[in-house]
Amino acid sequence: xxxxxxxxxxxxxxxxxxxxxxxxxxxxxxxxxxxxxxxxxxxxxxxxxxxxxxxxxxxxxxxxxxxxxxxxxxxxxxxxxxxxxxxxxx
Numbered sequence: 001x002x003x004x005x006x007x008x009x010x011x012x013x014x015x016x017x018x019x020x021x022x023x024x025x026x027x028x029x030x031x032x033x034x035x036x037x038x039x040x041x042x043x044x045x046x047x048x049x050x051x052x053x054x055x056x057x058x059x060x061x062x063x064x065x066x067x068x069x070x071x072x073x074x075x076x077x078x079x080x081x082x083x084x085x086x087x088x089x090x
Contacts, residue, residue, distance in 0.1 A: 023053065026075050028064045028082060035059075045085060049073055 033039055039057035042064055046055045051072025056065045066078055 022070055023067055024070045024075065025065060025067050026078065028066070028079065030062050030064055030082065032086070033059060033062050039064075042082060042085060046078065046081060049078065049081060052078065 030038075030042065033042075036059055039059045043055045043057045046052050046064070046066055049068075051069045052066060053069060054067040057063070058065075064082065068075075068078060
Protein backbone atom coordinates (compact mmCIF):
# COMPACT_ATOMS: atom_id res chain seq x y z
CA UNK A 1 0.00 0.00 0.00
CA UNK A 2 2.80 2.42 0.91
CA UNK A 3 4.70 1.66 -2.29
CA UNK A 4 1.59 2.33 -4.40
CA UNK A 5 1.08 5.68 -2.68
CA UNK A 6 4.74 6.53 -3.20
CA UNK A 7 4.47 5.75 -6.92
CA UNK A 8 1.39 7.96 -7.26
CA UNK A 9 3.09 10.84 -5.44
CA UNK A 10 6.29 10.38 -7.43
CA UNK A 11 4.29 10.47 -10.66
CA UNK A 12 2.57 13.68 -9.62
CA UNK A 13 5.90 15.26 -8.73
CA UNK A 14 7.45 14.22 -12.04
CA UNK A 15 4.46 15.50 -14.00
CA UNK A 16 4.55 18.82 -12.19
CA UNK A 17 8.24 19.31 -12.88
CA UNK A 18 7.96 18.53 -16.58
CA UNK A 19 4.81 20.59 -17.03
CA UNK A 20 6.96 23.73 -16.93
CA UNK A 21 9.34 22.57 -19.65
CA UNK A 22 8.43 24.16 -22.94
CA UNK A 23 9.92 24.14 -26.39
CA UNK A 24 11.04 27.57 -27.52
CA UNK A 25 12.18 28.81 -30.89
CA UNK A 26 14.79 31.50 -31.45
CA UNK A 27 16.13 32.97 -34.67
CA UNK A 28 19.59 34.49 -34.92
CA UNK A 29 21.08 36.55 -37.73
CA UNK A 30 24.62 35.43 -38.45
CA UNK A 31 26.19 38.11 -40.63
CA UNK A 32 29.65 36.56 -40.88
CA UNK A 33 28.60 33.43 -42.77
CA UNK A 34 30.31 33.33 -46.14
CA UNK A 35 29.62 29.78 -47.31
CA UNK A 36 27.61 26.63 -46.73
CA UNK A 37 30.44 25.33 -44.54
CA UNK A 38 29.85 28.13 -42.03
CA UNK A 39 26.17 27.25 -41.81
CA UNK A 40 26.93 23.53 -41.44
CA UNK A 41 29.54 24.19 -38.75
CA UNK A 42 27.05 26.29 -36.79
CA UNK A 43 24.29 23.72 -37.15
CA UNK A 44 26.52 20.83 -36.06
CA UNK A 45 27.85 22.70 -33.02
CA UNK A 46 24.41 23.77 -31.81
CA UNK A 47 22.99 20.26 -32.15
CA UNK A 48 25.61 19.11 -29.62
CA UNK A 49 24.09 21.30 -26.88
CA UNK A 50 21.84 19.40 -24.51
CA UNK A 51 18.30 20.70 -24.86
CA UNK A 52 18.63 21.81 -28.49
CA UNK A 53 16.08 19.83 -30.44
CA UNK A 54 16.33 21.21 -33.97
CA UNK A 55 18.53 23.64 -35.90
CA UNK A 56 17.69 25.07 -39.30
CA UNK A 57 20.22 27.18 -41.19
CA UNK A 58 19.32 29.49 -44.07
CA UNK A 59 22.48 30.73 -45.76
CA UNK A 60 20.66 33.12 -48.08
CA UNK A 61 18.98 34.91 -45.17
CA UNK A 62 22.01 34.29 -42.93
CA UNK A 63 19.69 32.99 -40.23
CA UNK A 64 19.77 30.18 -37.70
CA UNK A 65 16.48 28.99 -36.25
CA UNK A 66 16.88 26.90 -33.11
CA UNK A 67 14.16 24.92 -31.35
CA UNK A 68 15.14 24.11 -27.77
CA UNK A 69 13.81 22.90 -24.42
CA UNK A 70 13.96 25.92 -22.11
CA UNK A 71 14.19 23.65 -19.07
CA UNK A 72 17.52 22.28 -20.30
CA UNK A 73 19.15 25.23 -22.08
CA UNK A 74 18.61 28.98 -22.11
CA UNK A 75 18.60 31.21 -25.16
CA UNK A 76 21.63 33.12 -23.87
CA UNK A 77 23.63 29.86 -23.83
CA UNK A 78 22.77 29.22 -27.47
CA UNK A 79 23.76 32.76 -28.51
CA UNK A 80 27.01 32.39 -26.55
CA UNK A 81 27.77 29.15 -28.41
CA UNK A 82 27.31 30.92 -31.76
CA UNK A 83 29.54 33.79 -30.65
CA UNK A 84 32.16 31.32 -29.47
CA UNK A 85 32.39 30.10 -33.05
CA UNK A 86 33.48 33.68 -33.90
CA UNK A 87 30.11 34.52 -35.44
CA UNK A 88 28.07 37.37 -33.99
CA UNK A 89 24.33 36.88 -33.72
CA UNK A 90 21.48 39.37 -33.33
